[in-house]
Amino acid sequence: MWSPSARFSALALLAIVAPATIVAVLGYVSIRQWGASSELLYREQARDMATMAADKVETTLRRTEDAFLDRVQALLQSSAPLSGALDELLAGTPLIRRLYLIRPRGELVSPRAWQDSDQDILGPLVSAGAMRRLAREGKREVFANNHVCLALLTKRGGEPVVAAFLRDTDTLRREILETTLGALESSTIIAVLDHEGRTVYSRAPIGDAQRLLSVEFREELPDWRLTVYQAPGASPRQAVRRQVMLFTGALGVLVVVIAAGIVATWRLMRRETEMARLKSDFVANVSHDLKTPLSVIRMFGETLEMGRVTDEGRRQEYYRVITREGERLSRLIDNVLDFSRIEGGRQTYSMTPTAVEPLIRATLEAFEYPLAQQGFKVAVSVAADLPEVTMDADAVQQALANLIDNAFKYSGDDRELTIDARAAAGWLVITVSDRGVGIAPEEQAKIFEKFYRVGRSDTQGRRGSGVGLALVRHIAEAHGGSVTVESAPGEGSRFSLRLPLGGS
Ligand code: ADP
Numbered sequence: 235m236w237s238p239s240a241r242f243s244a245l246a247l248l249a250i251v252a253p254a255t256i257v258a259v260l261g262y263v264s265i266r267q268w269g270a271s272s273e274l275l276y277r278e279q280a281r282d283m284a285t286m287a288a289d290k291v292e293t294t295l296r297r298t299e300d301a302f303l304d305r306v307q308a309l310l311q312s313s314a315p316l317s318g319a320l321d322e323l324l325a326g327t328p329l330i331r332r333l334y335l336i337r338p339r340g341e342l343v344s345p346r347a348w349q350d351s352d353q354d355i356l357g358p359l360v361s362a363g364a365m366r367r368l369a370r371e372g373k374r375e376v377f378a379n380n381h382v383c384l385a386l387l388t389k390r391g392g393e394p395v396v397a398a399f400l401r402d403t404d405t406l407r408r409e410i411l412e413t414t415l416g417a418l419e420s421s422t423i424i425a426v427l428d429h430e431g432r433t434v435y436s437r438a439p440i441g442d443a444q445r446l447l448s449v450e451f452r453e454e455l456p457d458w459r460l461t462v463y464q465a466p467g468a469s470p471r472q473a474v475r476r477q478v479m480l481f482t483g484a485l486g487v488l489v490v491v492i493a494a495g496i497v498a499t500w501r502l503m504r505r506e507t508e509m510a511r512l513k514s515d516f517v518a519n520v521s522h523d524l525k526t527p528l529s530v531i532r533m534f535g536e537t538l539e540m541g542r543v544t545d546e547g548r549r550q551e552y553y554r555v556i557t558r559e560g561e562r563l564s565r566l567i568d569n570v571l572d573f574s575r576i577e578g579g580r581q582t583y584s585m586t587p588t589a590v591e592p593l594i595r596a597t598l599e600a601f602e603y604p605l606a607q608q609g610f611k612v613a614v615s616v617a618a619d620l621p622e623v624t625m626d627a628d629a630v631q632q633a634l635a636n637l638i639d640n641a642f643k644y645s646g647d648d649r650e651l652t653i654d655a656r657a658a659a660g661w662l663v664i665t666v667s668d669r670g671v672g673i674a675p676e677e678q679a680k681i682f683e684k685f686y687r688v689g690r691s692d693t694q695g696r697r698g699s700g701v702g703l704a705l706v707r708h709i710a711e712a713h714g715g716s717v718t719v720e721s722a723p724g725e726g727s728r729f730s731l732r733l734p735l736g737g738s
Contacts, residue, residue, distance in 0.1 A: 242503055246496045254492065258485050265481060269474030276470045277447065283420055284449045284462050290414050291426075292454040298410070299374070299383065299399075302327050306397055307387045310335070316344050329409060331402040335387070335395050336360045343395055356398045359384060365396065376456060403434070411435040415460075422446065422462045429457035442466055512685030512700065519687075519699045523566050526697065527559035554603055561600050565635060566699070572632065573684070573701045576708050583626035583712055590655050590662060591616040593627055597634045598653065601642060610642070610649040617656040623733060625713055630733070633709040633717075636702040637666040637729045643696045644727070645670035661715070661732045669726035678719050682707045706731070 302323070309319050316335075324333055334356060335343035342348070348356075359377055368375065368386035375384045385397045415424050415437055423443050425436035433440065443463035451458050534552045543549050575581040594616060605612055641651050648669035655664045673681060673688060680686050684704040703717075706729075710717040713733045721727035 237507070243496065243500055246499070250492050250496070251489075254485075254489065261481055261485070262478070265474060265478055269471060269477075272470040272474070280420075280422055280446055280462050281449070283418070283422075284424070284447060284460050287415055287418055287424060288449050288451050288460045291410060291460070292451055294414050295406070295410050295454045298327075298329055302330055302399075303374075303385050303387065303397060306333070306335075310387055310389045310395060313390065320344055328405045329402055331400045333397060333399045335397055338362060338365050338394060338396070343389070352400070355382060360396050360398060365394065368396070369394070374453075376454065407435045422464055425461050425463065426455075427459050427461050434458070438465075444469070509685070512687075515687070516685045516700055519697070520566070520570060523697050523699060524563065527563045527566075530559045531556050531563075558603050565600075565632075565639070568632060569636070569699065569701055569705055572629075573705055576705070577684075581708075581712075583629055583709075585624045585626055585713075587622040587624050588627045588630075589622050590620045590664075593631060594634065594653055594655060594664070597631045597638065600635065601638050605642060605651065608642070608645075608649060610645070610651050613650075613652045615652075615654050620655065620657060620662070621735065623662050623735060625733060626709075629709045629712070630731075633706040633731060634664065634666070636706050637731065640698075640702060640729075641666055641668035641670065641727070643698065644668065648726070650726075657735055660734065660736050662735050664731045664733075665728055666731075667726060667728040672723040672725050672727055673719065673721040674723050678721060681719070682717070 305323055306320070309316060309323070320333065320335075324330060332349065332352065334345070334348070334352065336356070337343060338360075340357065340360060359382065364375070364384065365386065368384060376382070377384070381401055381403070383399050383401065387395050387397050389395050411426055412435065415426070415435065418424065418437075423436060423438045423440060425440060426434045427448075428434050440463055443465050446462045446464045448459045448461045450456075451460065534556050537543060538549065538552055543552060572581060594614060598612070598614065638651065638653070645651075645668050650667075650669045652667040653664065654667070655662065657663070677688050681688060682703045685700040686704075687698060687700040706717050710731055710733070715731065715733040717732070718730050719727055720730075
């Protein structure tokens with residue numbers, strides 16, 4: 235059958251650990267799902283934002299260039315001299331670095347001559363085919379990696395003229411890209427890359443940011459792309475990872491707390507079970523301890539009563555046995571009563587200055603006969619200069635009697651009892667030593683607990699209730715003192731009772 239503590243552990247496992255595990259698994263799964271869907275949402279949002287940003291750039295660029303071309307067209311229609319007005323217009327439009335107005339056959343209308351190597355780039359572009367295409371589709375065309383634009387205009391009198399202009403990349407970056415993209419609200423890094431993947435513009439240093447997605451521009455900036463990067467640590471996946479770590483940590487703490495709670499309760503239950511066992515042992519031991527001296531008293535009393543013992547010497551011995559057993563009974567009953575008073579918090583002590591030596595001798599007197607009968611070698615040494623010590627004499631005598639009784643009970647063949655009393659560093663130290671069975675180190679702290687008996691009475695074969703040393707400790711502590719033990723199995727034990735000497 236399972237013990238109560240084992241049943242408790244199993245129940246705790248079922249009632250707490252199992253639901254905790256289910257919660258942990260569900261929590262983990264839902265965080266993972268949430269992570270996956272938020273990643274998807276994040277990407278969708280980033281794509282929408284990128285498409286919108288690219289549109290905005292193109293619209294702004296087209297609007298600026300359309301306004302410029304409208305003004306050129308207006309100048310071409312007017313009768314005013316062209317070159318001065320065009321220079322002025324160009325000076326006011328920094329996005330356009332240079333403008334050439336070209337007749338379909340390749341002649342320049344304005345300016346008079348090509349600059350640098352512009353003719354090499356623009357000449358081949360302005361062909362009859364290009365003119366027809368422009369006329370047919372009625373829109374601008376962008377060439378040379380977005381640096382050159384062509385548009386079809388008409389001169390006064392209806393003659394077609396190609397306006398070929400060169401964009402200024404710096405101004406494009408500053409006035410179009412930066413003003414449009416810089417104002418966007420987003421935690422991502424937006425960049426514009428040219429046809430070779432070089433960064434034309436970036437909202438923040440890209441560094442080791444991770445590329446999220448790219449969208450292409452349309453007519454205004456073909457071959458260029460708007461790319462969205464994710465700053466390190468900003469992705470939902472990483473946020474989820476952090477959440478998972480947090481969740482795992484919290485769960486770990488929870489599990490540790492629950493486990494600690496179970497262990498503590500289990501210990502408590504084991505203690506309670508042990509205590510219940512000790513209590514029942516206590517009752518059995520006390521009953522046995524009461525019965526034995528009583529039957530001895532009765533037997534000797536009856537024998538004497540019947541007048542069968544004629545020898546005076548033997549009679550005297552019987553009386554002594556009866557007295558000794560009576561004393562033993564009183565001690566036992568005192569122990570039990572005092573113990574129950576202590577347990578109920580009803581024990582009181584009356585402190586009076588007491589001479590130490592007479593107290594020790596009086597205590598020992600009660601044991602004189604049994605000690606002598608068992609062949610004990612008794613040695614008492616009390617320091618001569620001991621002052622009177624304030625104490626409850628009855629209680630201290632009871633404590634000493636318990637220590638002497640134990641020395642008597644737990645001695646084997648080596649029967650020696652030594653009592654020593656002296657003052658040391660403000661304490662009265664009374665030691666009671668024997669050369670008996672001794673106490674194993676792991677038991678030495680436990681023997682002062684109530685009901686505790688090493689190896690239990692039935693196995694040890696010695697009488698006792700298990701409350702003697704608990705009482706000694708209580709008496710010592712009630713005096714502001716202590717009781718300690720030094721012992722080794724098979725070599726004997728030495729109990730030291732310390733009471734404060736100090737001016738009280
Ligand atoms: P008990 O009534 O069993 O003697 P105590 O509280 O006086 O109860 O002692 C508790 C246990 O400590 C004893 O059961 C015994 O095992 C051990 N013990 C006490 N005194 C001695 C000693 N002098 N030598 C060996 N063991 C001792």
